[in-house]
Amino acid sequence: MATHNIEDGTGGLDASIRFELDREENVGSGMELSLGDFSRLQTPYVSMADLIAMGTIFAYAHCGGPKHASIPFRAGRIDAKTAGPLGVPEPQQDIQSHIDNFKRQGFTQSEMIALVACGHAVGGVSREDFPTIVSDKDFALFNGDGQQRYTRNVVTGYLDNTTPNPLVVSPNATMRSDLRIFSSDGNVTMQRLAQGNNFDNECASLIQKMIDTVPKGVKLTDPIMPIEYKVGKVRLFPSKGSDGLKLTTTLRTLDVNPNRKITLFWSDREGTKTCPALGCSSESIKNTEIGNSLGNGFGLAGITASMYQFEATIDSTTSISRFWFEIDEGDGSAKQVINNGGQGYGIDQDAVLFDPARSAQGFVPATGPVTFITVAVRTSKFTSLAPSLVTFNPSSIPNSSPEFLPKFSTLDLELDATLPPTAGYTFFSAKVTDPFVTSFDVIFEGKVMQEWVETIEITSSLTPGASQ
Numbered sequence: 001m002a003t004h005n006i007e008d009g010t011g012g013l014d015a016s017i018r019f020e021l022d023r024e025e026n027v028g029s030g031m032e033l034s035l036g037d038f039s040r041l042q043t044p045y046v047s048m049a050d051l052i053a054m055g056t057i058f059a060y061a062h063c064g065g066p067k068h069a070s071i072p073f074r075a076g077r078i079d080a081k082t083a084g085p086l087g088v089p090e091p092q093q094d095i096q097s098h099i100d101n102f103k104r105q106g107f108t109q110s111e112m113i114a115l116v117a118c119g120h121a122v123g124g125v126s127r128e129d130f131p132t133i134v135s136d137k138d139f140a141l142f143n144g145d146g147q148q149r150y151t152r153n154v155v156t157g158y159l160d161n162t163t164p165n166p167l168v169v170s171p172n173a174t175m176r177s178d179l180r181i182f183s184s185d186g187n188v189t190m191q192r193l194a195q196g197n198n199f200d201n202e203c204a205s206l207i208q209k210m211i212d213t214v215p216k217g218v219k220l221t222d223p224i225m226p227i228e229y230k231v232g233k234v235r236l237f238p239s240k241g242s243d244g245l246k247l248t249t250t251l252r253t254l255d256v257n258p259n260r261k262i263t264l265f266w267s268d269r270e271g272t273k274t275c276p277a278l279g280c281s282s283e284s285i286k287n288t289e290i291g292n293s294l295g296n297g298f299g300l301a302g303i304t305a306s307m308y309q310f311e312a313t314i315d316s317t318t319s320i321s322r323f324w325f326e327i328d329e330g331d332g333s334a335k336q337v338i339n340n341g342g343q344g345y346g347i348d349q350d351a352v353l354f355d356p357a358r359s360a361q362g363f364v365p366a367t368g369p370v371t372f373i374t375v376a377v378r379t380s381k382f383t384s385l386a387p388s389l390v391t392f393n394p395s396s397i398p399n400s401s402p403e404f405l406p407k408f409s410t411l412d413l414e415l416d417a418t419l420p421p422t423a424g425y426t427f428f429s430a431k432v433t434d435p436f437v438t439s440f441d442v443i444f445e446g447k448v449m450q451e452w453v454e455t456i457e458i459t460s461s462l463t464p465g466a467s468q
C-alpha cells in the first residue's frame with residue numbers, strides 16, 4: 001500500500017508487490033515467501049490483495065495481538081495487473097522524506113509514528129538484507145522481549161532507553177530510521193502510545209486503515225462478520241448404492257448445543273408425488289465443533305461454532321427443487337425454521353452435476369498424482385455435446401514465476417464407459433494431471449452449470465495401481 005497517492009487515488013493495497021520484487025526498496029526474500037504462501041489460497045473470487053489484508057489480520061492475532069483490539073476484515077480488493085510506482089520507505093532516508101511519503105499515502109506525522117511502532121511490534125531486521133544495520137547476528141528483533149511476538153515494548157523500551165530495536169540503536173546512525181521517526185514530534189506520540197491500552201487500540205485502527213488503503217474505484221465490503229446460520233456447499237448426484245440421488249450439504253450455527261437437533265426438509269422438483277405436503281426430511285448425520293482456535297475467523301472473533309452435516313437420499317424421478325432446515329434446541333422452546341426468508345434454498349438445476357461419489361484422487365504409476373473428475377448428465381438432457389471443465393491452479397505452480405499468478409485451463413470430459421448410466425444419468429469423466437488444481441467449474445452447452453467445485457470435496461482415493 002506504500003504506493004498509494006491520496007491526491008489522485010492511485011496505488012494502495014493491490015498486490016502490485018508481486019511485480020516489484022526485484023526493486024532495491026523491496027530487498028529480501030520475505031515478500032516472495034509470503035506471496036508464495038498466500039498464493040495457494042487464491043480462488044477465482046479471492047484476490048491476492050484480499051489475502052495480504054487477511055494475512056495481516058491473522059498475523060497480528062497469531063503473534064499475540066490483543067483480543068480486545070481485533071482488526072475487522074473488509075473484502076473486495078482488486079489485484080493490479082502491473083507494477084505500481086516506487087514508494088516503499090527505506091531506513092537511510094531522512095525524516096522529511098518519511099513524513100512526505102506517509103502524507104502522500106494519507107497518514108499524518110503522528111499516524112506515521114504510531115504505524116511504524118505498530119509494524120515494528122513484531123519481527124526484526126536480518127543481516128542478509130541489511131548488513132549495514134545488523135552485523136553481529138543473523139537476525140535482530142525489534143522488541144526487547146527476546147521472542148517473536150507482538151509487544152508494546154517497542155514503545156516502552158524506546159522511551160526508557162532499553163530497546164534493542166536495530167532501527168533505533170544501530171551503530172550506523174544513517175540507518176536509525178525508527179529513532180528519527182519516533183522522536184520527530186518530541187516523543188508526544190510515543191508517550192501517548194505508552195498509556196493504558198492506547199498502543200493496542202491505535203495499532204488496530206491504523207493497521208485497518210493501512211490494509212483498507214486501496215486504489216480509487218475499489219469498493220470494499222462492510223466488515224465481514226459471520227451470519228447466524230450459514231448453508232454450506234450443496235451437492236446433488238446419483239447415489240452409488242441405490243437408484244436415487246444423494247444431496248449433501250451443511251448448516252453452520254454460531255454456538256454449540258449438544259441437545260440441538262437439526263432436520264433438513266425438501267420439496268420435489270417434479271410436483272409432490274412422493275414428499276408429504278410439508279416436505280421430505282432427513283436428520284443431520286454428524287456435527288463438528290469449529291472455531292475454537294485462532295486458525296479461522298470464528299476463533300479470531302472469539303466464537304465457537306458448530307457445523308451440521310446432511311446426507312439425504314432423494315427420489316431421482318421427483319428430484320428436488322428447494323430445501324430448508326428446522327432446528328430443535330432440545331430445551332422445550334419452539335422449533336425454528338431456517339428457510340431463507342420463506343423462499344427455501346433453491347437447487348437451480350439437476351441436469352449437469354459434479355459427482356463427488358464417482359470422482360477420486362490418487363497416484364497412478366504411469367502419470368503421477370491424478371484427479372479423476374466425473375460429471376453426471378441427465379440422460380434426457382444429453383445432446384451430442386459433452387461437458388467440459390475450467391480448472392483453476394491458484395499459483396501456476398509448478399511453472400510459476402515469483403508473481404504467483406493464477407492459471408485457468410479448459411479440459412473436455414469424455415463419456416465414461418466404465419460407469420453404466422444410473423438413475424437417469426450418464427457419466428462423463430476427465431483426468432486432471434496438474435496436482436495444483438484446487439477448483440473447477442463445470443460447463444455445458446456454453447453455460448456454467450456447477451461453479452467453484454473444490455478438489456478437496458473429492459474424498460475418495462483411487463485404489464493403488466488403478467489406471468481408470
Ligand code: HEM
Binds near residue numbers: 089090091115124
Ligand atoms: C519509514 C518507514 C519504515 C521503514 C524505514 C522500515 C524499515 C524496515 C526494515 C529495514 C526492516 C527489516 C527488513 C529485513 O530485514 O528484511 C523492517 C522490518 C519490518 N517492518 Fe518496517 N519499516 C517501516 C515501516 C513499517 C510499517 C508501516 C510497517 C507495518 C505497519 C512495518 C512492518 C515491518 C515488519 C512486520 C517487519 C519485520 C519483517 C520480518 O521480521 O521479517 N514497517 N522494516
